[in-house]
Amino acid sequence: MYKIFKAKVIDNLPLNKKNYLLTIEPLDPISEPSPGQFYMVGTGNSFDPLLKRPFSYFRKTAQAIQFLYTVKGKGTAQMKALKPGDGMQVIGPLGTGYPKPPKGYIPLLIAGGIGIASLFSLAECFTKKPSLIYGSRCKDDLLILNELEKLGSELITCTDDCSFGREGMVTDVLTNFLDSPSSKGTSYMIYACGPKPMLAAISQIALDKHIKGYVSLEENMACGFGACLGCSVKTGKGYKRVCKEGPVFPIEDIVW
Amino acid sequence: MKGLYCPLAHSRPDIHRDSEVNSVFDSIQIRSRTIQSLTTTDYSMDLSVNIGKLKLKNPVMTASGTFGYGEEYADFVDLNLLGGIVVKGISLKPMEGNPAPRICETPCGMLNAIGLQNVGLKTFLRDKLPYLRNFDTKIVVNILGNSVQEYVRLAKTLVDTGVDGIELNVSCPNVKKGGMTFGIDPRSLAKLITAVKRTVSSTVLITKLSPNVSSIPDFSRVAEDAGSDAISLINTIPALSIDTETWKPRLANVTGGLSGPAIKPIALRMVWEASQAVSIPVIGIGGITNALDALEFLLAGASAVQVGTGNFLNPKATIEIISGLAAYLRRKNIQTIGDIIGGMKGTKSGHNPDH
Numbered sequence: 229m230y231k232i233f234k235a236k237v238i239d240n241l242p243l244n245k246k247n248y249l250l251t252i253e254p255l256d257p258i259s260e261p262s263p264g265q266f267y268m269v270g271t272g273n274s275f276d277p278l279l280k281r282p283f284s285y286f287r288k289t290a291q292a293i294q295f296l297y298t299v300k301g302k303g304t305a306q307m308k309a310l311k312p313g314d315g316m317q318v319i320g321p322l323g324t325g326y327p328k329p330p331k332g333y334i335p336l337l338i339a340g341g342i343g344i345a346s347l348f349s350l351a352e353c354f355t356k357k358p359s360l361i362y363g364s365r366c367k368d369d370l371l372i373l374n375e376l377e378k379l380g381s382e383l384i385t386c387t388d389d390c391s392f393g394r395e396g397m398v399t400d401v402l403t404n405f406l407d408s409p410s411s412k413g414t415s416y417m418i419y420a421c422g423p424k425p426m427l428a429a430i431s432q433i434a435l436d437k438h439i440k441g442y443v444s445l446e447e448n449m450a451c452g453f454g455a456c457l458g459c460s461v462k463t464g465k466g467y468k469r470v471c472k473e474g475p476v477f478p479i480e481d482i483v484w
Numbered sequence: 485m486k487g488l489y490c491p492l493a494h495s496r497p498d499i500h501r502d503s504e505v506n507s508v509f510d511s512i513q514i515r516s517r518t519i520q521s522l523t524t525t526d527y528s529m530d531l532s533v534n535i536g537k538l539k540l541k542n543p544v545m546t547a548s549g550t551f552g553y554g555e556e557y558a559d560f561v562d563l564n565l566l567g568g569i570v571v572k573g574i575s576l577k578p579m580e581g582n583p584a585p586r587i588c589e590t591p592c593g594m595l596n597a598i599g600l601q602n603v604g605l606k607t608f609l610r611d612k613l614p615y616l617r618n619f620d621t622k623i624v625v626n627i628l629g630n631s632v633q634e635y636v637r638l639a640k641t642l643v644d645t646g647v648d649g650i651e652l653n654v655s656c657p658n659v660k661k662g663g664m665t666f667g668i669d670p671r672s673l674a675k676l677i678t679a680v681k682r683t684v685s686s687t688v689l690i691t692k693l694s695p696n697v698s699s700i701p702d703f704s705r706v707a708e709d710a711g712s713d714a715i716s717l718i719n720t721i722p723a724l725s726i727d728t729e730t731w732k733p734r735l736a737n738v739t740g741g742l743s744g745p746a747i748k749p750i751a752l753r754m755v756w757e758a759s760q761a762v763s764i765p766v767i768g769i770g771g772i773t774n775a776l777d778a779l780e781f782l783l784a785g786a787s788a789v790q791v792g793t794g795n796f797l798n799p800k801a802t803i804e805i806i807s808g809l810a811a812y813l814r815r816k817n818i819q820t821i822g823d824i825i826g827g828m829k830g831t832k833s834g835h836n837p838d839h
Contacts (some may be wrong), residue, residue: 231559232799270797275592275745275773279796302589319799448587450594450796453559455552457572457598458587467580467601 230256231453237314238292240307244368247342248308249286250295252316261288263350264325264444264476268452269295270317271310277302279450280319282471284346284421293318296345296371322452323475326350326442329417333440334358336405337381338398338430340422341369346444346475347421348372348379357381361405363398363422367391398422399429406437417441418479428484441479445470529813530820531806533567533787535765536713538649538688540567540622540788543821544778544806547769547792548573548626548651548692549598553612554619560799565806568622570790571612573653575628576638578604588734590725593746593771594793597737600628605638609645624649624690632679639680643687650684652677652712655694655719667694667719670706677710690767693717693758695747700754701761708762716767716790717758718751744793745771752784759785759826773801775808785826 233256241249268280281303287294335358339347359382385393418441420430427443447470449459454472462483531542545568581601629635654667691707695718720741725734751770759766768781773794794801
């Protein structure tokens with residue numbers, strides 16, 4: 229099994245103006261990832277951009293790995309230009325993914341924006357599909373909705389600008405969801421991925437309501453495998469590496 | 485490709501032939517071939533170098549702070565192949581480091597302000613050093629303190645455990661106390677080196693110099709005169725990057741140290757100046773990512789090199805550089821790597837490194 233491997237691009241599909249779905253085929257034998265883990269994706273031969281970029285995998289099959297990404301900076305702009313057949317170097321799977329919920333707990337998934345990428349594979353692995361709250365700024369940023377519907381999860385969407393689904397942020401929807409009569413007596417285990425302020429707000433709600441759960445964090449990182457210490461975040465037990473001990477952390481551990 | 489999400493099925497291309505895959509693969513295949521041959525035939529090439537009394541099987545070491553405690557790279561590199569491992573800087577007490585964000589990328593380089601996060605001497609000795617001892621490579625421990633006494637205590641404890649070398653960190657730009665304060669003041673630097681050398685006696689002492697000084701030759705001579713067995717340079721260059729949307733610095737620490745290919749020409753110039761100024765071995769560091777980079781440093785006068793940020797781009801960089809050096813010697817029909825060191829030609833009528 230290779231931890232660093234060559235891959236070639238099978239497809240690089242625009243979902244809308246700024247969001248893409250990249251499909252690559254590893255050319256070396258690699259190990260199976262678990263939901264919440266990520267890969268360091270290197271897209272070019274030049275020194276600018278210099279570093280590989282971390283991406284949670286969206287889906288993994290026997291032959292391919294898929295990544296959902298938003299074009300934001302230099303690295304993703306270069307990724308957007310990838311064509312079928314292009315070669316790349318990838319490291320992974322890396323990090324610690326989402327732990328399974330203990331017996332008696334019902335998973336509740338909460339995604340903000342591109343955070344859906346890391347939660348999709350988690351949703352897929354449950355036999356009884358969990359509820360998923362999925363929010364974004366606008367309708368355009370709600371990705372792969374048809375896939376999510378196919379998944380069979382209870383899907384609650386919301387947008388900040390009310391262009392689709394419920395009005396408002398995932399935190400409002402989450403509060404309503406937890407306060408609804410149907411949630412009475414259920415022990416939820418939250419799994420959340422999205423922008424930092426969203427995760428901080430969800431953590432606060434979870435702590436207030438004594439609900440356990442996990443958040444998947446994002447931080448600048450140089451290596452992805454624990455050496456550079458560039459991605460360390462503050463936790464109740466000292467600084468922890470997003471790439472190694474994370475990206476998934478228990479909600480109560482993170483010092484926001 | 486069953487089970488993949490593809491809303492526009494017709495847009496999926498056929499699988500391409502390998503020959504159409506771009507050059508990344510070519511270089512990877514060539515590299516793996518050379519690695520193969522290194523382990524079989526290329527041992528006839530003499531890659532060994534001496535850093536004072538320290539004999540390295542090849543001139544490729546890892547730079548402190550970029551290779552963790554070795555174990556982080558075990559998935560990628562046979563640590564036995566390395567000339568030496570310089571581990572992450574160790575202080576007496578554990579240090580938790582700086583708040584996030586600690587790194588950001590800049591053109592052809594990166595800034596870091598990790599803040600010397602490390603497990604501390606006790607944990608290093610208990611949990612990290614025994615692992616490193618399993619490998620047939622030289623272990624150099626980078627040490628940092630807030631006072632001469634702290635450096636001396638660290639050095640003494642480590643030397644007593646039998647590490648192969650000590651590298652004095654006097655050039656970290658990202659901490660308030662210690663670190664660079666020794667590196668940019670010739671008198672405190674001399675005092676520190678003298679005190680540590682007296683303690684470590686026969687173990688090789690390497691002083692890692694800061695690029696943040698007015699004269700590299702002067703500081704190189706200070707290190708040599710005070711008893712350092714070798715010098716390594718350069719550490720990162722203090723630098724700044726600003727987010728034009730938020731108007732905030734990109735690092736929580738505001739400034740950080742610049743590393744990567746962007747600093748290589750500066751590092752190379754400084755290594756050349758240093759090697760002209762002293763007769764102790766010089767170890768070249770700064771933006772080395774491949775064998776040709778390493779060769780430039782050797783030609784400039786370095787007896788060995790340390791690979792730093794290059795490990796992040798490509799965790800196999802060190803072993804690829806080693807095999808690349810062997811391939812170069814064979815191609816040029818040079819028997820020993822020592823014949824390359826300081827071999828830069830045509831400098832006699834040129835620039836005087838002292839001015």
